[in-house]
Amino acid sequence: xxxxxxxxxxxxxxxxxxxxxxxxxxxxxxxxxxxxxxxxxxxxxxxxxxxxxxxxxxxxxxxxxxxxxxxxxxxxxxxxxxxxxxxxxxxxxxxxxxxxxxxxxxxxxxxxxxxxxxxxxxxxxxxxxxxxxxxxxxxxxxxxxxxxxxxxxxxxxxxxxxxxxxxxxxxxxxxxxxxxxxxxxxxxxxxxxxxxxxxxxxxxxxxxxxxxxxxxxxxxxxxxxxxxxxxxxxxxxxxxxxxxxxxxxxxxxxxxxxxxxxxxxxxxxxxxxxxxxxxxxxxxxxxxxxxxxxxxxxxxxxxxxxxxxxxxxxxxxxxxxxxxxxxxxxxxxxxxxxxxxxxxxxxxxxxxxxxxxxxxxxxxxxxxxxxxxxxxxxxxxxxxxxxxxxxxxxxxxxxxxxxxxxxxxxxxxxxxxxxxxxxxxxxxxxxxxxxxxxxxxxxxxxxxxxxxxxxxxxxxxxxxxxxxxxxxxxxxxxxxxxxxxxxxxxxxxxxxxxxxxxxxxxxxxxxxxxxxxxxxxxxxxxxxxxxxxxxx
Numbered sequence: 001x002x003x004x005x006x007x008x009x010x011x012x013x014x015x016x017x018x019x020x021x022x023x024x025x026x027x028x029x030x031x032x033x034x035x036x037x038x039x040x041x042x043x044x045x046x047x048x049x050x051x052x053x054x055x056x057x058x059x060x061x062x063x064x065x066x067x068x069x070x071x072x073x074x075x076x077x078x079x080x081x082x083x084x085x086x087x088x089x090x091x092x093x094x095x096x097x098x099x100x101x102x103x104x105x106x107x108x109x110x111x112x113x114x115x116x117x118x119x120x121x122x123x124x125x126x127x128x129x130x131x132x133x134x135x136x137x138x139x140x141x142x143x144x145x146x147x148x149x150x151x152x153x154x155x156x157x158x159x160x161x162x163x164x165x166x167x168x169x170x171x172x173x174x175x176x177x178x179x180x181x182x183x184x185x186x187x188x189x190x191x192x193x194x195x196x197x198x199x200x201x202x203x204x205x206x207x208x209x210x211x212x213x214x215x216x217x218x219x220x221x222x223x224x225x226x227x228x229x230x231x232x233x234x235x236x237x238x239x240x241x242x243x244x245x246x247x248x249x250x251x252x253x254x255x256x257x258x259x260x261x262x263x264x265x266x267x268x269x270x271x272x273x274x275x276x277x278x279x280x281x282x283x284x285x286x287x288x289x290x291x292x293x294x295x296x297x298x299x300x301x302x303x304x305x306x307x308x309x310x311x312x313x314x315x316x317x318x319x320x321x322x323x324x325x326x327x328x329x330x331x332x333x334x335x336x337x338x339x340x341x342x343x344x345x346x347x348x349x350x351x352x353x354x355x356x357x358x359x360x361x362x363x364x365x366x367x368x369x370x371x372x373x374x375x376x377x378x379x380x381x382x383x384x385x386x387x388x389x390x391x392x393x394x395x396x397x398x399x400x401x402x403x404x405x406x407x408x409x410x411x412x413x414x415x416x417x418x419x420x421x422x423x424x425x426x427x428x429x430x431x432x433x434x435x436x437x438x439x440x441x442x443x444x445x446x447x448x449x450x451x452x453x454x455x456x457x458x459x460x461x462x463x464x465x466x467x468x469x470x471x472x473x474x475x476x477x478x479x480x481x482x483x484x485x486x487x488x489x490x491x492x493x494x495x496x497x498x499x500x501x502x503x504x505x506x507x508x509x510x511x512x513x514x515x516x517x518x519x520x521x522x523x524x525x526x527x528x529x530x531x532x533x534x535x536x
Contacts, residue, residue, distance in 0.1 A: 001268075002261045003334040006081075007254060010089055010330045014323040017093040022319040025101050028468060031311045038112035039307050046230040048112060051307040052185065053317070058243030059236050059307070061321045063299040064100070065246060066391030067149060067355070068289025069329035070384055072445070074354040076286040077336040077344065079279050080269035084333050087283060091291025092326030095476040099452055100296045101318035102459035102473055107301030108308055109462075114301045114398075115455045116405055119517070122461040127520035131454060132406040134513045135298065136424070137506065138451050139399035141444040142295060143223070143428025146392040148440070151215035151432075153355055153385045154208075160381045161210070163203030164389060170195045171238035179232045192241050200382055204375070213433070219392065220429040227397035228421055231303065235397070242386045246328065249362060249383045253331045256365030266337040266344065276442075281487040284480075285445040290329030292480065294451025295395070296322065302398040335361025355384045399424035434502065443495075443503050446487040447510045453480035454514060457521040464528035481518060485511065 039050040051059065076084050106118045116135060120128030154161035174192045177183040210218075226234055272279045276286060289295065300318060308314060335358050336344055347357045362380030363373040371379075403420040413419065431440065456477035463470035488511045495504030 001264045003264060003338065004257050004261045006085055006264075006330055006334065007257055007327075010327055013089055013093065014326065017097070018316075018320050018323055021093060022097065022101070022315050025098060025319060025472065026312070026315045028463075028472065029102075029105050031105070031314060033310045033312055035311050037108055037308045037311060038305065039309060042111060042306075045232070047303070048306045049230075049232055049236070050309045051236060053309065053313045055185070055236060055240045056304060056307050056309070056313065057317050057321065058240035060239075060299065060304045060317050061324060062239035062242040062246065062387060062390045063303065063394045064289070064293065064296045064321060065325050065328060065387050066289060066295070066394075067146065067384055067388040068293055068295070068391070069325050070332045070358050070387070071149075071354040071441075072287040072290050073329045073333035074336045074348075074357050075276070075441075076283055077266060077333060078270065078274045078276060079283055080267045081264055081333060081337040082268045083279060083283055084287060085330065087287060088290045088326050088329045088333065091284075091287075092323055092329075095480065096292035096296070096326070097319040097322040098472055098476055099292055099456055099459070100300055100322045101314060102462075103297035103455050104300035104305055104308070104318035105311070105314045106459055106462050107305035108311065108314065112301075112306040114401060114405060115297045115458050116402065118301070118462055119454075119458040119521070122458065122465045123517075123521050123524045127517050127524075129406065130513050130516050131458075132402050134447075134451065134454065134510060134517065136399055136402045136406065137510060137513075138294065138444070138447045139298070139395050139402065140424065140427045140431060141440060141447060141506070142395040143392060143399065143424070144431035145440045145444050146388050146395065147216050147219050147223075147428065147432040148212075149355070150219055150385060150388045150392055151212040152353070153381060153388065154215045155210065155212040156356070157378070157381045157385070158207030158209040159203040159378055160385050161203075161208045161215070162206050163199045163382050164385055165208070166199035166202060167196060167241070167386065168234070168238065170199065171234055171241050174237035174241060175233045178237065189240075189244075192237075193244050196241060196244065200379060203382070204378060216429070216432055220425050220432075223393045223396040224421055224425050226393040227400055228417060231307070235303065235394070236307070239390055242390055245383050245386050249380070250324075250328060250331065252369060252371075253362060253365045256368040257331075257334070260365065260368040262334070262338045262364070264334075264337045265340045267341065270341075277490065281483040281490075282442075284483045285442065285449055285487045287329070288445045288448055290326060290332070292449065292452050292476075294448045294453075294455055295391075297452065297455035298398045298402075299394060302401050303394065332358055332361075335364075338364070355381060358384055396421065396424055396428070399428070431502075439500060439503065442487075443491055443507055446484050446491060446507070449480055450484035450488065450510065450514050453477055453484060454517055454521075456480060457518065461521055461524050461528070464525050470525075481514075485514070488514075
């Protein structure tokens with residue numbers, strides 16, 4: 001078997017799914033451009049800002065992609081490439097894509113509010129409060145793990161640190177050119193992309209070498225300011241520009257795979273039990289963003305819904321972006337599957353972990369296009385770091401939103417955006433400085449996937465409330481909740497046994513909060529179901 005076959009099968013299935021299943025979902029909720037989106041009805045120039053479809057697609061794709069679809073599949077490949085591939089493809093089509101689309105459009109129909117508000121309106125106030133606490137804790141975990149990963153990447157690849165800083169400067173310049181000077185999107189895009197690749201060249205010649213701990217402190221300062229700025233200054237243009245990195249990486253990888261046709265050397269299937277745990281539930285938790293991710297619901301309802309120009313854009317941006325991320329996950333899996341089990345273990349140990357494995361795989365793919373392998377490796381590392389950084393500051397902004405919503409009524413002082421941001425950054429930073437990403441990742445993965453299950457619960461309640469068919473969200477919800485409850489229970493016992501009391505307590509708290517939300521949600525769905533039956 002070679003990697004080209006997997007990529008072609010993925011492309012064909014995803015193209016069919018976008019047209020058919022994506023179309024079914026659009027029809028189910030009744031997408032209609034006559035409905036004005038919150039970006040137009042609530043424009044404020046800070047968070048609610050209409051964005052052209054390509055710009056929002058770039059922002060949304062960059063926000064949801066992050067490092068998850070790159071890191072997860074490489075870690076999960078210890079089970080063999082086949083179970084990973086099947087979960088990525090089927091999960092993206094029938095679970096992840098549904099989750100992302102429903103999170104986006106349900107938020108649009110609720111004034112661009114978060115999934116927490118959707119749950120509050122369709123399940124109940126207490127469920128909303130508990131869910132917002134769950135969201136905030138999950139985002140703190142995300143901030144911690146991605147701060148560590150970005151810091152390690154910058155420390156191991158100083159040229160990537162330089163390029164990333166230049167990249168941010170370019171994005172701010174694009175934001176001012178587009179929104180304050182009225183420059184043409186096409187012109188700004190061309191100039192921005194040229195400067196982006198120039199920054200890679202400069203980074204290779206002027207690396208910025210600092211220690212990982214120093215980078216963590218600098219990153220925490222950065223995310224405070226980045227998550228407080230209006231979206232048009234940095235978030236929109238940075239993520240739009242980042243998407244070209246990822247589009248280039250995806251395109252270059254696919255063409256490189258087409259030319260090189262690398263053979264899969266990793267075992268098709270290894271064993272049900274690995275050091276990371278049992279295939280069920282750990283495969284579905286570790287791969288995380290490659291097939292479904294609760295973080296996507298926060299991006300969709302936290303920032304993207306406030307920028308959606310018209311409702312019909314939701315099919316491609318909500319459902320389509322998840323499929324594109326699934327393709328990235330398959331390519332990432334391929335960078336591990338090209339290696340033998342011994343070669344993968346060596347790469348993880350000597351190349352800087354999963355980021356290094358992906359970067360070396362990209363170097364291999366791009367070498368087939370005539371690109372020097374070292375330059376290809378640097379490009380791969382920059383691509384990953386750009387999306388790790390995107391996830392980091394997006395998670396901080398979303399954490400601020402969640403804390404603002406949570407404290408708006410009973411502690412208004414904490415709902416100030418600067419106060420909420422500082423609190424979120426302090427907790428995330430403290431956790432980042434207290435441990436390693438590899439110990440936090442499984443808890444993040446489980447909480448993230450349980451968050452996806454709860455977001456699907458909210459979507460199911462919303463559809464039931466409107467009298468719509470809800471099987472498309474109900475069955476994925478049941479599966480994700482079952483998987484992640486088992487995973488979190490396992491982690492509670494494992495972390496306490498290893499003396500990781502902080503992570504053990506966090507896992508237990510997340511499990512208890514989720515239990516209350518699930519109970520309230522199912523009661524609400526049954527109530528709507530009974531009311532509908534009586535009406536008939």
